Amino acid sequence: MSDGTTTKPAAFVFDLDGTLVDSVYQHVIAWQQALSEMGIGLANWRIHRRIGMSGGLLVQAMMRETGVRLTPKEADELQNAHHRHFEGWTNAIRPLPGAAELLRTLTDCGVPWTIATSARRDDAAPMFARLAVPPDVPTVTREEVSRAKPDPDLFLAGAARLGIPARDCVVVGDSVWDLLAARRAEALGVGLLSGGYGQDELERAQAFRVYADPLDLLGHIDELGVRDAHGA
Amino acid sequence: MSDGTTTKPAAFVFDLDGTLVDSVYQHVIAWQQALSEMGIGLANWRIHRRIGMSGGLLVQAMMRETGVRLTPKEADELQNAHHRHFEGWTNAIRPLPGAAELLRTLTDCGVPWTIATSARRDDAAPMFARLAVPPDVPTVTREEVSRAKPDPDLFLAGAARLGIPARDCVVVGDSVWDLLAARRAEALGVGLLSGGYGQDELERAQAFRVYADPLDLLGHIDELGVRDAHGA
Numbered sequence: 001m002s003d004g005t006t007t008k009p010a011a012f013v014f015d016l017d018g019t020l021v022d023s024v025y026q027h028v029i030a031w032q033q034a035l036s037e038m039g040i041g042l043a044n045w046r047i048h049r050r051i052g053m054s055g056g057l058l059v060q061a062m063m064r065e066t067g068v069r070l071t072p073k074e075a076d077e078l079q080n081a082h083h084r085h086f087e088g089w090t091n092a093i094r095p096l097p098g099a100a101e102l103l104r105t106l107t108d109c110g111v112p113w114t115i116a117t118s119a120r121r122d123d124a125a126p127m128f129a130r131l132a133v134p135p136d137v138p139t140v141t142r143e144e145v146s147r148a149k150p151d152p153d154l155f156l157a158g159a160a161r162l163g164i165p166a167r168d169c170v171v172v173g174d175s176v177w178d179l180l181a182a183r184r185a186e187a188l189g190v191g192l193l194s195g196g197y198g199q200d201e202l203e204r205a206q207a208f209r210v211y212a213d214p215l216d217l218l219g220h221i222d223e224l225g226v227r228d229a230h231g232a
Numbered sequence: 233m234s235d236g237t238t239t240k241p242a243a244f245v246f247d248l249d250g251t252l253v254d255s256v257y258q259h260v261i262a263w264q265q266a267l268s269e270m271g272i273g274l275a276n277w278r279i280h281r282r283i284g285m286s287g288g289l290l291v292q293a294m295m296r297e298t299g300v301r302l303t304p305k306e307a308d309e310l311q312n313a314h315h316r317h318f319e320g321w322t323n324a325i326r327p328l329p330g331a332a333e334l335l336r337t338l339t340d341c342g343v344p345w346t347i348a349t350s351a352r353r354d355d356a357a358p359m360f361a362r363l364a365v366p367p368d369v370p371t372v373t374r375e376e377v378s379r380a381k382p383d384p385d386l387f388l389a390g391a392a393r394l395g396i397p398a399r400d401c402v403v404v405g406d407s408v409w410d411l412l413a414a415r416r417a418e419a420l421g422v423g424l425l426s427g428g429y430g431q432d433e434l435e436r437a438q439a440f441r442v443y444a445d446p447l448d449l450l451g452h453i454d455e456l457g458v459r460d461a462h463g464a
Contacts, residue, residue, distance in 0.1 A: 018277075022275050022276050022277075024276065024277075025257055025260050025261060025264070025276040025277075025280070026261070026276075028257050029257060029258070029261060032257070032324075033324075036324070041326060041329075043254050043328055043329065043426055043445065044254050044256065044257040044258075044428070045250075045254075045256075045257075045425060045426050045427065045428040048257070048428055092264075092265075092268070094273060096275055097273075097275065193277060194275055194277050195277065196276070196277040196280055196428060197430060198429060198430025198431075198432055198433045199430075199432075199433075200430055200431075200432030200433070201430045201431075201432070213275065
């Protein structure tokens, strides 16, 4: 029976690093190693709080914080060095607890979802495989938009590929940059602690709800309007 | 001229990892590697929030969070594996910005200070050298107390070696375990963001003040009652 109103199904756009896979701390160390090779000292915690933004903005922020000036060529070298160091960690990186189950549950419930990440496709692809992301999920990576987070382009592209307005999407991320990008996309931002930010930092960045990790989100999925496969 | 009151000089007891040296993220990775070798999965952010407590309590907390039971022998092996992995990082670890200058300034101002750390002496000694800690500073390491943080023993021992009641000391740390131990020692707890906790987490653990890192603390040292060498 219908009461005549249209129930819009929730749709989810997920960040990847720190949200679905446990890779933030390895990214921090890889940036630390890349910076160190170029003789630049920047404390780990300051790098940590920049993970998730576009590589270009991250390098710009690092230059401001360290006072070091890099040529565009050196900035590219720095990003490539990070990429090279991070590659060494790829095999050690695991999905966060509940990540694969959460995605499978959404699929089973008929809720559209995708992943939109500031990572390059070749860094992200092995993670998608580990999360058992079906090939028909329209994931978005760095190369496919002109500006990464905190610009809204990645989440807007993810929503567009789902064919759902971003304002009807829930964006799930672990960093304030995700939440800022979610807000700019007019989506509902939900935060996870699994990237290592404190709860208050995410709430101040306007997270509608904050969960520990994907498993905790899955345990409270009704709070985000997802009914189970039987329509409960 | 004196007004007849006794001005007690401030005294400082510092934590080491994340407070004076930039080693927290390497500790996280080393624990992750050690756990992984034993087939135990625990997310990096959960490890991060346990750094700074005694190794024994940390292993106990990890066992509770993962549901894995370890024999005392396995728990020892885990701690040794962490130690082995961390050793590989030792050369890459740098003092945090302002750390050596802060300690030197306190010495120049005649303010007693020491370092009290949950780390073992052989992990801590290279860091003390990098911070140019003078040999007459009565540092305290893990072996020298029966219970590490969040028990107050380390900070109490540090204060005792300075010959100053803990309640007249400022304890500076980056973790909630430092602040809890400071409170239990009746010392004034001051938090630094340089270990990667959020400001709110440290304030909720009763940090009297929170600074970004040792350099930021040095720039506001008057807030903690330290006059410069000329008695200003």
